Amino acid sequence: MSRTLFTLFDRKQLAPMQHAPSGPPGPTPSAGTGPRGTTPRERARGAMIDDVITVARRQLGEVGAAGLSVRSVTRELGISPSAVYRYFASRDHILTALLVEGYSRLGAAVTDADDALPPDRVTTRWHRVWHSTRDWAVANPHEYALLYGTPVIGYAAPPETVEPATRVVVRLAEILFHAARRGLLTERLDLSDPAPTAGLRADAEALMATIRELGVAVPDDLDPADPLRVVNAWSELFGAISFELFGHYVRSITRHAEHLDTLAAASARQVGLPEQD
Amino acid sequence: MSRTLFTLFDRKQLAPMQHAPSGPPGPTPSAGTGPRGTTPRERARGAMIDDVITVARRQLGEVGAAGLSVRSVTRELGISPSAVYRYFASRDHILTALLVEGYSRLGAAVTDADDALPPDRVTTRWHRVWHSTRDWAVANPHEYALLYGTPVIGYAAPPETVEPATRVVVRLAEILFHAARRGLLTERLDLSDPAPTAGLRADAEALMATIRELGVAVPDDLDPADPLRVVNAWSELFGAISFELFGHYVRSITRHAEHLDTLAAASARQVGLPEQD
DNA sequence: TCCATTCTGTGAACAGTGTTCTCTGTTGCG
DNA sequence: CGCAACAGAGAACACTGTTCACAGAATGGA
Numbered sequence: 282m283s284r285t286l287f288t289l290f291d292r293k294q295l296a297p298m299q300h301a302p303s304g305p306p307g308p309t310p311s312a313g314t315g316p317r318g319t320t321p322r323e324r325a326r327g328a329m330i331d332d333v334i335t336v337a338r339r340q341l342g343e344v345g346a347a348g349l350s351v352r353s354v355t356r357e358l359g360i361s362p363s364a365v366y367r368y369f370a371s372r373d374h375i376l377t378a379l380l381v382e383g384y385s386r387l388g389a390a391v392t393d394a395d396d397a398l399p400p401d402r403v404t405t406r407w408h409r410v411w412h413s414t415r416d417w418a419v420a421n422p423h424e425y426a427l428l429y430g431t432p433v434i435g436y437a438a439p440p441e442t443v444e445p446a447t448r449v450v451v452r453l454a455e456i457l458f459h460a461a462r463r464g465l466l467t468e469r470l471d472l473s474d475p476a477p478t479a480g481l482r483a484d485a486e487a488l489m490a491t492i493r494e495l496g497v498a499v500p501d502d503l504d505p506a507d508p509l510r511v512v513n514a515w516s517e518l519f520g521a522i523s524f525e526l527f528g529h530y531v532r533s534i535t536r537h538a539e540h541l542d543t544l545a546a547a548s549a550r551q552v553g554l555p556e557q558d
Numbered sequence: 559m560s561r562t563l564f565t566l567f568d569r570k571q572l573a574p575m576q577h578a579p580s581g582p583p584g585p586t587p588s589a590g591t592g593p594r595g596t597t598p599r600e601r602a603r604g605a606m607i608d609d610v611i612t613v614a615r616r617q618l619g620e621v622g623a624a625g626l627s628v629r630s631v632t633r634e635l636g637i638s639p640s641a642v643y644r645y646f647a648s649r650d651h652i653l654t655a656l657l658v659e660g661y662s663r664l665g666a667a668v669t670d671a672d673d674a675l676p677p678d679r680v681t682t683r684w685h686r687v688w689h690s691t692r693d694w695a696v697a698n699p700h701e702y703a704l705l706y707g708t709p710v711i712g713y714a715a716p717p718e719t720v721e722p723a724t725r726v727v728v729r730l731a732e733i734l735f736h737a738a739r740r741g742l743l744t745e746r747l748d749l750s751d752p753a754p755t756a757g758l759r760a761d762a763e764a765l766m767a768t769i770r771e772l773g774v775a776v777p778d779d780l781d782p783a784d785p786l787r788v789v790n791a792w793s794e795l796f797g798a799i800s801f802e803l804f805g806h807y808v809r810s811i812t813r814h815a816e817h818l819d820t821l822a823a824a825s826a827r828q829v830g831l832p833e834q835d
Numbered sequence: 836t837c838c839a840t841t842c843t844g845t846g847a848a849c850a851g852t853g854t855t856c857t858c859t860g861t862t863g864c865g
Numbered sequence: 866c867g868c869a870a871c872a873g874a875g876a877a878c879a880c881t882g883t884t885c886a887c888a889g890a891a892t893g894g895a
Contacts, residue, residue: 322863322871329872347624347710351853361874363855372853431707432804433624443809450810477820480813488810512810513821519806520797527709529796532720533727533765533789536757543754544790551824599842599891606843628882640884641844649882 330368332358334378338424341379345423346433351375373434376427380434381442383424388448390417395452403460404549404558410452411518411545412538418522425526429519447495450515454492457511457552461500466553469504477506485509507552514548607645609635611655615701618656622700623710628652650711653704657711658719660701665725667694672729680737681826681835687729688795688822689815695799702803706796724772727792731769734788734829738777743830746781754783762786784829791825 336354344350351372355362369375394413398406418425427433428446438446460466477485485508492508493499521544524530525537534540550556613631621627628649632639646652671690675683695702704710705723715723737743754762762785769785770776798821801807802814811817827833 320863325872346708350851352851362853363875364873366854367872426708429800429804429806431623431703438805438808446806447809478813478816481811481816481820484811484813484817487812491809508810509817509820512807513824516797516801516806517794518797520793520795520800523706523797523800524793527706528715529706529723529793530789531715532724532768533785534758534761535764536755536761539755539758540761540786543758543786547790547828597892602891603842627880629880638845639882640846643883644843 326368330378333365333368333375334382337375338379338382341427342421342423346376346379346427346430349376377434377439377442379424380427380438381445383421383428384442384445384448386421386424387414387417387428388445388452390414391449392452395456400459401463401465402558403456403463403465404554404556406456407453407549407552407554408542408545410449410456411541411548414449414518415522415525415537415541418526422526425522429523430527444495447491449518450511451492451495451497453514454508454511455497457507457554458498458500458503460554461503461507462498465555465558467555469510469551469553477509481509488512510552514552517544517548603645607655610642610645610652611659614652615656615659618704619698619700623653623656623704623707626653654711654716654719656701657704657715658722660698660705661719661722661725663698663701664691664694664705665722665729667691668726669729672733677736678740678742679835680733680740680742681831681833683733684730684826684829684831685819685822687726687733688818688825691726691795692799692802692814692818695803699803702799706800707804721772724768726795727788728769728772728774730791731785731788732774734784734831735775735777735780737831738780738784739775742832742835744832746787746828746830754786758786765789787829791829794821794825 333354336357337349340353340357341349349372351365352362354375355365358365365375369378391410391413394409395406398409400406418429432438457466482505485505488508489499489503518541521541525534530537530540610631613634614626617630617634618626626649628642629639631652632642642652646655668687668690671686672683675686677683695706709715734743759782762782765785766776766780795818798818802811807814
């Protein structure tokens with residue numbers, strides 16, 4: 282019960298591929314919404330996969346992940362329940378696809394909102410990331426719950442989820458790094474001394490390496506605690522949104538947008554962003 | 559889709575009481591683990607309710623809320639599946655009981671840990687609340703997920719959940735108020751200016767009234783932003799724990815205890831607790 | 836003590852679920 | 866054209882939560 286909490290089901294292979302039992306497990310052309318295949322069959326297959334996901338996402342928005350029924354999806358699509366198993370190995374694989382899509386949609390909403398601002402207005406950008414994240418969550422509560430609520434996927438989150446899942450925090454890091462590069466940062470309120478322990482500094486370094494791998498330009502003279510500050514802002518943001526959506530603010534906070542504003546301002550100050558820009 | 563998100567099912571009456579169809583809906587003596595009734599029947603009924611909850615909680619710890627099956631519970635108890643409906647109107651009512659019990663158990667773990675410390679060691683107490691909360695969550699991940707993950711209960715959280723659910727944040731407030739009363743607070747790092755908006759100040763006042771109703775002694779000269787600071791610490795704490803348990807720290811934080819320590823220290827500084835005590 | 840009332844538990848049944856398997860066409864490629 | 870790969874249908878299995886009619890037991894008042 283230590284590492285793999287929430288492992289309800291064992292992992293499975295992804296695609297059924299009935300009459301192609303073993304073969305080289307190479308590139309499975311069945312799943313994913315990747316480059317639409319050229320042959321008519323591959324195009325039809327891709328279209329079917331898209332249809333399933335589209336309908337499933339609509340129903341997810343209405344009944345939530347727990348209430349999502351593959352039979353209901355197939356009814357709406359006018360196909361038999363078993364047909365969907367040509368495209369998804371299980372209900373969990375459909376949910377996984379929705380998970381990946383959800384992370385992408387949230388990430389797109391946030392980066393689009395941020396991209397509409399001048400890059401140097403770092404504090405405004407910081408606030409906009411916070412608010413656009415919340416706006417998306419409020420507009421898509423069930424989808425948000427799928428991403429940041431109780432994990433419902435048995436097997437460990439598949440690799441294709443990790444990149445989309447990091448988009449919001451990476452954008453926060455980008456804003457901070459951009460501000461550092463432009464010399465816009467003020468003195469940080471030193472909430473984080475005593476300095477991070479050796480272990481945490483190691484975490485921060487590994488995190489920086491990951492961020493670099495994602496193609497983000499990292500300043501050389503970065504405060505080693507800055508990645509941790511970004512991560513803390515990130516979890517603070519999602520902690521507040523989850524509390525709002527999951528009902529834990531019921532007897533306390535009612536002005537959620539204003540409240541998030543003060544949180545964003547405080548975290549901006551903690552990472553050293555200027556008051557105004 | 560605005561107020562009652564996640565309302566999957568309609569609300570229902572709580573107790574079945576088959577042959578007592580209407581009658582005065584007065585005090586329903588069936589549910590709850592309240593004062594064990596004196597008559598043999600009431601005692602047997604209470605024991606049965608306790609047995610169901612005990613077994614359900616054990617299975618919850620193994621398979622999680624989504625995997626909890628009333629048939630499986632009845633199998634383990636050696637009764638027929640329909641028998642449990644004499645005691646709980648639905649599966650959701652069992653989960654509600656587990657919810658209330660979970661809040662109580664978490665609250666007890668935290669307050670017990672805090673009570674073992676001298677009251678004036680406010681900073682140490684603050685840290686202990688943070689860590690004992692996390693310790694309980696790590697030890698009871700599925701139960702934690704039931705409390706703070708995606709809501710699974712259809713109807714709005716019943717009234718009996720709100721008091722137990724507030725115990726951790728109320729304890730945080732008590733520590734801060736105690737420190738204020740003893741003159742132990744330092745200058746706050748003023749992260750929260752500009753001062754809270756009128757709306758948020760109204761939220762803070764209502765929150766104070768609620769806290770007073772719970773019997774907590776509130777100093778008269780309290781900084782009006784202090785309740786908001788406590789709430790922010792609260793959501794920061796649970797945001798970090800949820801991120802850890804739900805797997806969002808996978809590629810960043812690995813030293814979770816150390817990380818929570820820095821978060822607790824920073825939040826202690828934000829609310830004005832002394833460095834050492 | 837007897838009896839009607841109330842409660843408790845059972846077993847069958849219903850509607851629904853995810854998933855598998857067998858079978859029948861259809862499609863595409865060599 | 867013919868054969869292999871695929872796509873879909875439909876029945877079936879093993880579950881699930883819940884309801885209902887029924888039988889037995891405890892209870893409390895006459």
